[in-house]
Amino acid sequence: MRDVLIVGAGPTGLALGVDLARRGVDALVVERAAELFPGSRGKGIQPRTQEVFDDLGVLDALRAAGGPYPVRMVWKDGERVGEQPMFDPVPADEGAPYTEPLLVPQWRTQEILHARLVELGGRVAFGREVTALEQDPEGVEVRFADGTAVRARYVVAADGGRSVVRRAVGVGMTGESVDPSPFVVADVRVRGLDREHWHAFPGADGTGLMLCPLAGTEEFQLAGKLPEGTEPEPTLDGVRRLVAAYTHLDADDVTELRWASDFRPRAALADRFRVGRVLLAGDAAHVHSPAGGQGLNTSVQDAYNLGWKLGAVLRDGASGALLDTYEEERRPNAAAVLGLSTGVHRGQVRRGAATVQLALGYPESSLSEERRAAPAGVRAGGRAPDGVVAGVRLFDAFRGPHWTLLGATTTAPGVRSLPAAPASYGPGLFLIRPDGYVGWAGDTETGLDAYLTRVGLR
Known part of the structure; x- marks a missing residue:
């Protein structure tokens, strides 16, 4: 019997596979398709996700494959009429070294995560x-269309918005339409546009077309909002007609179509994130408008939150009840980000400080213990910022599947200790979770051992 079966080899499933592989958890990722997803759809990697990918050992490869967001160039009647930044700048500091989104086509992100998974011994x-699954108190049996089956202690549904696994366990989704207009997204090669700008061609009726150069490729991502009632045509001829209708380019300036899809933006949240030994993550748990680049990033955060908890239960002896905190923490977080994505789509929220995900945390979680009499600076449940202690960069110290204790020492296995916390944290002792959030904070070590026991470290 496998420890974990992950259904879906998108960014969520692959990130979780990487995290479990480095923890020595026997996990298998299964994917319905014959290959990795070929399109650019989720192309924005937010700063908080860059921190996650730094920890998982893939950030350097992603930086080499991607680039910064280009400035938007607005066109009208074949003339350039002005430039607009895609997001408000967020200043970097010692605690937040990454503050700008990174633009990487989703297919390339998945290739890099897959390569890292294989490097760690996963597949x-x-x-x-x-096609079906059945669970009992000891595990879950998952059956496939070819007649085979796999049994695992836990199953993670990372199989997208139309999740077969979610439906098999009877979990519904509650949501709303974000925009009644149909959209087309495609990866194309186009003549006649520079690659230094994200080219925008707004229509007079709120529709329009945008062409964003994809770093590391010769392609652009085309995103088009069409009039209500229009039937999208995600084909080469259909895309050529869109380009000819909305831009100054000719139809034959679109020389190649790599991938295309159509959709109507909606926001939806799964009613539950856990049913027994089955857990939902990524689009199987929440579906976003693509505006603001939140969907892929929220999905990776799901995987990062769940990975260490599955490892603690399966390898460190933590109680299975620890997995209940996954839904406790991630569902409210996903609900908040859904509202944010919808606000960006409707022009109510600006891209920038609100969308980089550095302020997200779990202050209300049952895993967040704030025991200081007068807490200042970083609080339990908050993101643990970067900094330097005794010549050691904190993000270097955090990197890996362990916990980190700042301000004291401990003999607990799986915990690295540093003599202090940076001044920006405020006074006290801080226990940093493997996913980079403060789990416990105290004026003294009182209560620390009890917390370590609760999470399987004693």
């Missing part, structure tokens, strides 16, 4: 379509 089984 993806392609062409494995889930």
Whole structure:
């Protein structure tokens, strides 16, 4: 029996696979398709996700493959009429070294995560379509279209907004339409546009077309909002007609179509994130408008939150009840980000400080223990900022599947100690979770051992 079966080899499933592989958890990723997703859809990697990818060992490869967001160039009647930044700048400091989104096509992000998974000894089984599952107190049996089955202690549904696993366990989704207009997104090669700008061609009726150069490729991502009632055509001829209708380019300036899809933006949240030994993550748990680049990033955060908890239960002896904190922490977080994505889509929220995800945390979580009499600076449940202690960069100290204790020493296995916390944290002792949030903070070590026991470290 496997420890974990992850259904879906998108960014969520692959990130979780990487995290579990480095923890020595026997996890298998299965994917219905014969290969990784070929499109650019989720192309924005927010600063908080860059911190996650730094920890997972893939940030350097992503930086080499991607680039910064280009400035938007607005066109009208074949003339350039002005430039607009895509987001408000967020100043970097010692605690937050990454403050600008990174633009990487989703297919390339998945290739890099897959390569890291294989490097760590994990793998993806392609062409494995889930048709049914059945769970009991000891595990879950998952059956596939080819007649085979796999049994695992836990199953994670990372199989997208139309999740077969979510439906199999009877979990509904509650949501709303964000925009009644149909949208087309495609990866294309186009002649006649520079690659230094994100080219915007607004229509007079609120519709329009945008062409964003994809770093590391010769392609642009095309995103088009069409009039209500229009039937999208995600084909080469259909895309050529859109380009000819909305821009000064000719139809034959679109020389190649790599991938295309159509959709109507909606926001939806799963009613539950856990049913027994089945857990939902990524688009299987929440579906976003693509505006603001929140969907992929929120999904990776799901995986990062769940990975250490599965590891603690399966390898460190923590109680299975620890997994209840996954829904406790991630569902409210996803609900908040859904509202944010919808606000960006409707022009109510600006891209910038609100969308970089550095302020997200779990202050209300049952895993967040703030025991200081007069807490200042960083609080339990908050993101643990970067900094330097005794010549050691904190993000270097945090990197890996362990916990980190700042301000004291401990003999607990799986915990690295540093003699102090940076001044920006405020006075006290701080226990940093493997996913980079403060789990416990105190004036003294009183209560620390009890917390370590609760999370399987004693």
